[in-house]
Amino acid sequence: MRTKEELLAELARCVVEMEDDSVADVAREYAEAGHDPKEGILNGLIIGMNQAADLYDQEEYYIPELLICSAAMYNGLDVLKPLLPQEKQENEQxxxxxxxxxxxxxxxxxxxxxxxxxxxxxxxxxxxxxxxxxxxxxxxxxxxxxxxxxxxxxxxxxxxxxxxxxxxxxxxxxxxxxxxxxxxxxxxxxxxxxxxxxxxxxxxxxxxxxxxxxx
Amino acid sequence: MVAKLKDQMTPAERASALARGEKVDRLPCNPNIANGAARIYGCKISEFNTNAKALAEAQIAVYRRFGSDSIRIFTDLFTCAEAMGAKAILPEDNTADLLEPAISDLSQIDRLRPVDPYKDGRLPVQVEAMKYLVDAIGTEAGCSVGVVGPFTNSFFLVQMEKALQLICKDPEAMHKLCRISLESCKAWAAVVMDMGLTPTISEPMSSCTVVSPRVFREFSLPYLKELVDFIKSRGRGVTMHVCGQTNKIWTDLADLGIAGMSIDNVASIRQCKESIGDQVKVLGNVDPGSVMYAGTPMDVRLATLECIRDGYDSPKGFVVMSGCSLPVETPVENIDMMMDTVREAGYPIDIEWVEAEIARCKQVLGK
Incomplete structure (x- = not known):
């Protein structure tokens, strides 16, 4: 079984490496192990998306790559977001x-x-x-x-x-x-x-x- | 303000004298008035979709009014894709837009057919307009017709975002779309040349602002090469326009043996000149939005002078142009200012005069 840290890294990797088909399975594995969904989003998916953004800034990634990364992020969010507690966010911008x-x-x-x-x-x-x-x-x-x-x-x-x-x-x-x-x-x-x-x-x-x- | 200056040569005389290294009155200048021609001519833009005579006469009206060095039939990016089955929105008095791609599902790829320019979509209207244009202009100026490149056309056959995904997910399907698009481009270019006009290629999606040079080289360049070779084999030079940043693909494009490279205002004339100016003519790049449309005549004067400063000594020649087609509502006085600034600068360029005028414009503008 993979540790929480390994799964977070894997979520990020799926996003930045454009694995929009496999990211949902990783997100499910993460959630079924009982880890915090919010952390999965912030320290997994979003980290991956930010890495993709860095690659875009460095002109390694362009629009097609960025779009697939975002598709992967959203596929992961579809699994994790429903698990978030329904609380009103503070300082929401x-x-x-x-x-x-x-x-x-x-x-x-x-x-x-x-x-x-x-x-x-x-x-x-x-x-x-x-x-x-x-x-x-x-x-x-x-x-x-x-x-x-x-x-x-x-x-x-x-x-x-x-x-x-x-x-x-x-x-x-x-x-x-x-x-x-x-x-x-x-x-x-x-x-x-x-x-x-x-x-x-x-x-x-x-x-x-x-x-x-x-x- | 300068008094309205007059040209001493026709565009054709100017172009051939420049090519022979002989004396000319000024640099060539093309404000790149597209559907804004309807405002000059006095018709609705939608007339260009059905009325060949209006389409031709509007471009002639622009030429007579401003003395621009280019006369081109080009209404929008979608005519070829539309002729292959896409649906366009045709507003009464604005530029066309894409409503629906030619196919809704990739399983329909094999149903796509290359265009028949005499039958499909709005292409026959443009073919007829070519006749009017050639009859009216004769040898006074070169007339051209826009061809949207194979890669860009592919985006309109499927949906834009779908095409972007295919590049990563289904390269084979993307190649199929580019191949069939190329066949359409060639069919269209052939008719353009049969009618005695010159094709110009627009390839906006090839821009480094959209796809990587790697993707460009895999999906766009091979088909562009075939298209350029085809046009060259008929003895014609072709000018290419790519929107957005293009610095990383300039040498690829110049190596195709194109005659001219027209660049967007986000790219640098100076850099382009240094990179490929010894291979191709450089055209550009006054900002069509912030300067030509939204700026004052003094802004236009400054930007035009800066272009002249950066490009006038490009080895294979330089044309002052807008970075892209002008917005329909671009003020007439701004277009006049662009042309008159080029007239005033004359030829050969006195670079000290240009520098002094730039400084003066900046002072007036408080820059």
């Missing part, structure tokens, strides 16, 4: 994320969501081609710390500015940090529309959010 209206490309957004989720944030995903008003509604309803706006198409750039503007008008701008990302946008554009920051990719988004929240 929420992020509303979505692809702004005018664009249906969501691979970039999904990767950002995965990396932020792996970093411990609670993600509220509004999906793609999201009308600007829905971001405002979500801020009002969910009270998030951050709003993350994504686009691949220049057609959506204007709508990014609209979201910032509408949050201002609704008196909600001060309570959230707004970050943007995607092909056509830049730090200069973020400044221009009054957003708080721009990140160049999914792993950078985690650094940016932590920096903005002072966490």
């Amino acid at each position: 929420k992020i509303v994320i979505g692809v702004v209206q005018g664009d249906t490309h969501d691979i970039g957004k999904n990767l950002v969501k995965i990396m932020l989720e792996a970093a411990g944030f609670t993600m509220i995903d509004l999906g793609r081609d999201v009308p600007v008003e829905r971001f405002v509604d979500a801020v009002r309803a969910e009270n998030p710390q951050v709003v993350a706006l994504s686009t691949l198409m220049s057609t959506s750039m204007q709508n990014m500015g609209r979201v910032v503007q509408l949050l201002e008008e609704a008196g909600l701008r001060q309570q959230v940090k707004i970050i943007i990302g995607g092909g056509p946008v830049s730090t200069a554009f973020a400044r221009k529309i009054g957003a708080d920051g721009y990140s160049v990719n999914a792993t950078d988004a985690v650094h940016l959010v932590r920096e903005l929240l002072g966490a």
Whole structure:
């Protein structure tokens, strides 16, 4: 029988080495041995995902590899998450994320969501081609710390500015940090529309959010 | 502001004089106005899906208005995949998008057939537009037509994320998709050349921003090579555009024997020049979003001058271009500024003047 440490290392390895088919069995073995599911997530799956992110930053991994790693992470989460005790998380930090209206490309957004989720944030995903008003509604309803706006198409750039503007008008701008990302946008554009920051990719988004929240 | 300057040569005269090392009036410049042509011409973008005359005349209107050095038929990335069975969303006045891939299940791969450009999807409209274009432009300027590369087209035959997974999980299936896509690309390129125009290849998914150079070399490069060889065998040079970062695959692409490499604004003109400038013409790379669409004319002037500074002495030539197709709503005055800056810089380039103007722009912009 494998020890807890061995199983945690194996969970991490399955994620970083893209073994999305075998990770669930390892997670079950871990759970059936009575180990803490939360630790399995944080010290197993998430460690693996963070290693994958490091490999992405080092340009060893690219989008296809990152997607399979995340599939492995989610397969492991499917086993371990239901075993977590239902308690309200303290100091929960929420992020509303979505692809702004005018664009249906969501691979970039999904990767950002995965990396932020792996970093411990609670993600509220509004999906793609999201009308600007829905971001405002979500801020009002969910009270998030951050709003993350994504686009691949220049057609959506204007709508990014609209979201910032509408949050201002609704008196909600001060309570959230707004970050943007995607092909056509830049730090200069973020400044221009009054957003708080721009990140160049999914792993950078985690650094940016932590920096903005002072966490 | 500079007074509106006039060109002294046609694009064709300029290109052939440059190729012979003779005197020209300015560097070639291609703002890369895609569906924004509808705004200049005065029609809805959706007309380009059905009305060949509008498609051709809009590009001609752009050429007459700005004096750009490229006239190209290219509406969106999905025309070939659509002709193979994918479904596109065709908004009334915006660029097309992919609605459904050509096949919903890998078991259907063998049902895919290469395109017949005279019959399938919107391709016949583009074929007819080529006739109008050649009739109207004649030998005044080179006319081209966009071909989406085999690797990228494969992503639209299955679903995007599915294709990304196949690369790791089912390489054989991915190769099949690339192979059938290549057959379509060749069929399309053949018609383009039959009509007297030149194919240009767009391969966005080959970008180092998406896949590794290793994956590019396994799944994209071999098929690109066949496509480029096919075009070259018909006596034509081909320009390649790949979005995103491309520095790690420049030498692979240059070694294919392409005529020009058009790069995105996230890549460096200077680096590209140093890496492959002795093999191919370099084209690029004013930022189409933050500068051309969202910037002021002064931002455009600065970015254009910086491109000239970095690329003008590239051994096989340099074309000032946007890093990708311009957003539809790009302000006309920004496009004018790009062209006029290139006109004002003239040729040969006086690099001291360029440096001084860059400094002046920065001062005005407070940079």
